[in-house]
Amino acid sequence: MQVTALDIPAQIRTYITHNLLFGDESLIYSDEDSFLERGIVDSLGVIELVTFLEAQFGISVADHELIPENFDSVKNLAEYVARKLEAATLAEAPRSSFDLGETYAGP
Amino acid sequence: MLVHDFLTNSAARLPDKVALVCDGHRMTYRDLDLMTNRLAHALVEHGVGRGDRVAIFMPNSVEAVVGIFAALKAGGVFVVINHTTKQDKLTAILNNCRASALIADAQIRDVHLSALLHDVPSLRVGVLCNQGAAARITHPRFIDFDAVQAQYDAAPLPRVTIDLDLACLIYTSGSTGEPKGVMSDHSNVVFASESIITYLQNVEDDVVINMLPLSFDYGLYQVLMTFRFGGRLVLERSFAYPAAILRRIEEERVTGFPGVPTIYALLLQMDLSRYNLSSIRYLTNTAAALPPSHVLEIRRTFPWARLYSMYGLTETKRTLYLPPEEVERRPASVGIAIPGTEVWIEDEHGNRLGPGEVGELVVRGRHVMRGYWEAPEATAQRFRPGPLPGERVCYTGDLFRMDDDGFLYFIGRKDDIIKSRGEKVAPKEVENVIYELPGVVAVAVVGVPDPILGQAIKAFVVAKNADLTEMQILAHCRSRLEDFMVPRYVEFRDELPVNTSGKIARRELMQALNTHCST
Numbered sequence: 066m067q068v069t070a071l072d073i074p075a076q077i078r079t080y081i082t083h084n085l086l087f088g089d090e091s092l093i094y095s096d097e098d099s100f101l102e103r104g105i106v107d108s109l110g111v112i113e114l115v116t117f118l119e120a121q122f123g124i125s126v127a128d129h130e131l132i133p134e135n136f137d138s139v140k141n142l143a144e145y146v147a148r149k150l151e152a153a154t155l156a157e158a159p160r161s162s163f164d165l166g167e168t169y170a171g172p
Numbered sequence: 173m174l175v176h177d178f179l180t181n182s183a184a185r186l187p188d189k190v191a192l193v194c195d196g197h198r199m200t201y202r203d204l205d206l207m208t209n210r211l212a213h214a215l216v217e218h219g220v221g222r223g224d225r226v227a228i229f230m231p232n233s234v235e236a237v238v239g240i241f242a243a244l245k246a247g248g249v250f251v252v253i254n255h256t257t258k259q260d261k262l263t264a265i266l267n268n269c270r271a272s273a274l275i276a277d278a279q280i281r282d283v284h285l286s287a288l289l290h291d292v293p294s295l296r297v298g299v300l301c302n303q304g305a306a307a308r309i310t311h312p313r314f315i316d317f318d319a320v321q322a323q324y325d326a327a328p329l330p331r332v333t334i335d336l337d338l339a340c341l342i343y344t345s346g347s348t349g350e351p352k353g354v355m356s357d358h359s360n361v362v363f364a365s366e367s368i369i370t371y372l373q374n375v376e377d378d379v380v381i382n383m384l385p386l387s388f389d390y391g392l393y394q395v396l397m398t399f400r401f402g403g404r405l406v407l408e409r410s411f412a413y414p415a416a417i418l419r420r421i422e423e424e425r426v427t428g429f430p431g432v433p434t435i436y437a438l439l440l441q442m443d444l445s446r447y448n449l450s451s452i453r454y455l456t457n458t459a460a461a462l463p464p465s466h467v468l469e470i471r472r473t474f475p476w477a478r479l480y481s482m483y484g485l486t487e488t489k490r491t492l493y494l495p496p497e498e499v500e501r502r503p504a505s506v507g508i509a510i511p512g513t514e515v516w517i518e519d520e521h522g523n524r525l526g527p528g529e530v531g532e533l534v535v536r537g538r539h540v541m542r543g544y545w546e547a548p549e550a551t552a553q554r555f556r557p558g559p560l561p562g563e564r565v566c567y568t569g570d571l572f573r574m575d576d577d578g579f580l581y582f583i584g585r586k587d588d589i590i591k592s593r594g595e596k597v598a599p600k601e602v603e604n605v606i607y608e609l610p611g612v613v614a615v616a617v618v619g620v621p622d623p624i625l626g627q628a629i630k631a632f633v634v635a636k637n638a639d640l641t642e643m644q645i646l647a648h649c650r651s652r653l654e655d656f657m658v659p660r661y662v663e664f665r666d667e668l669p670v671n672t673s674g675k676i677a678r679r680e681l682m683q684a685l686n687t688h689c690s691t
Contacts, residue, residue, distance in 0.1 A: 087644075109624070111413060128442040
């Protein structure tokens with residue numbers, strides 16, 4: 066998929082508006098605002114974001130990358146995605162094990 | 173002993189020990205003791221007196237911890253309210269307990285703190301934390317947390333309470349959908365925390381991490397107990413970033429890890445090999461039962477640590493715990509009564525039942541709380557006379573079975589309450605919010621089994637307005653309800669089954685779902 070760095074923040078915002086805020090556009094937040102502090106995502110919203118990033122940008126998110134420095138604002142997330150995409154063009158990134166659907170073996 | 177003695181005693185004994193690690197701060201017992209004194213003086217000066225309610229509306233933070241102990245030192249009763257609560261419910265809770273003071277984070281989304289001064293007539297003072305320099309709220313009844321710390325005296329306050337006075341109200345969902353405040357007096361908290369510390373064998377060297385909200389008794393007691401035994405608390409806002417939590421465990425050499433099934437479900441899917449988690453001495457689970465397969469998997473993942481499966485309800489704080497040495501033999505059990513208390517199982521006629529029989533769990537001990545705040549009917553139903561005059565025992569509303577050795581197994585609830593992410597959700601509360609939308613004819617909210625959440629919330633909706641979409645319903649719920657109450661699924665139906673009295677047959681809907689899931 067062809068993605069330019071400029072598109073990434075817009076795509077992240079579109080996803081958040083539709084899937085985490087359920088279409089509520091009244092919330093104004095900057096690219097630097099913390100998702101957690103502003104109540105934009107809750108603890109499970111982060112897991113949903115991972116699924117979105119993997120599908121949308123074709124990257125794989127490793128467990129140890131689930132930290133606020135990578136995820137907790139539009140800016141952090143966009144920079145993280147850009148880094149991952151750059152790395153992916155250099156080498157094939159390892160497959161994530163944080164895929165809820167595949168690895169869960171519950172009742 | 174009073175609850176705030178937990179802090180003052182440890183401050184006297186271990187003044188320079190780091191008690192709280194939070195948000196990049198490392199606060200010693202002395203720091204916290206002095207900060208709470210300053211805030212308590214400010215509260216008293218603004219009219220907070222013995223028995224007055226002080227609400228704390230903040231995410232996990234240093235200020236929230238200081239607020240709890242300052243409220244007690246001022247002679248008041250603290251009430252921690254989930255920080256994702258929206259305006260209407262926040263107003264309702266503050267009015268229900270007639271809060272005199274509110275300690276709030278000025279950054280909280282969707283909440284207009286200024287409006288509360290008008291809508292909550294009992295409020296004398298608001299203490300605002302985290303105010304940006306730009307958007308400072310100026311009002312004579314609002315004071316600033318940092319300004320209080322700069323200006324007020326740090327001298328200890330006179331003791332005005334005794335241990336029969338209330339220490340806190342903890343709001344919990346009831347089947348009617350109206351939140352009820354569980355009243356704990358000081359002696360209840362002192363007893364319950366001692367009992368739990370006893371079986372966890374906590375020592376001063378313990379470092380406990382807490383990512384559960386302080387509005388939830390399980391999260392709150394991590395603070396109270398750690399300060400009581402003079403340990404160190406690592407306070408995190410949530411488990412949203414699991415890798416950040418794992419890193420913190422490593423950095424701080426955490427020994428105690430309190431979790432709920434959702435946290436363990438996420439943890440067990442992660443690659444933990446890059447973290448050194450060898451400092452963990454014990455893990456605890458409560459709020460909902462762990463699936464036995466997860467119990468065994470946690471044991472395999474942390475073979476060096478002890479795992480405590482527990483059960484409780486806010487009305488008695490903690491009720492049962494499974495001694496760790498039993499966990500592999502009885503992975504489905506939540507154990508026995510906590511030290512110093514007793515439990516039994518009763519049928520509907522009040523007869524005590526033996527092994528193998530299913531009935532309601534009844535709890536006796538000093539951890540049985542004082543009832544629901546200004547709700548005598550609900551109190552009379554849950555808290556009934558005990559064997560001795562003047563005594564109360566707690567009827568849990570939960571169905572249990574006992575094995576031949578006296579270990580207890582949770583079977584289910586007598587009411588319709590949903591447990592999602594370990595939090596109680598009253599279907600009625602969610603239904604009432606969905607009914608606010610134009611064109612909604614009927615709603616039934618049920619819990620459906622979910623591997624991560626325990627139960628996921630599903631809403632069945634009958635609408636005469638064909639334009640109503642799932643997104644609209646979810647957006648509305650999100651604007652009105654706490655995060656954990658927002659449905660995961662919405663299904664439109666032409667009609668809903670009703671029972672003979674004309675009520676929506678929730679059980680029938682659930683049975684249909686369960687049959688569907690198991691096939």
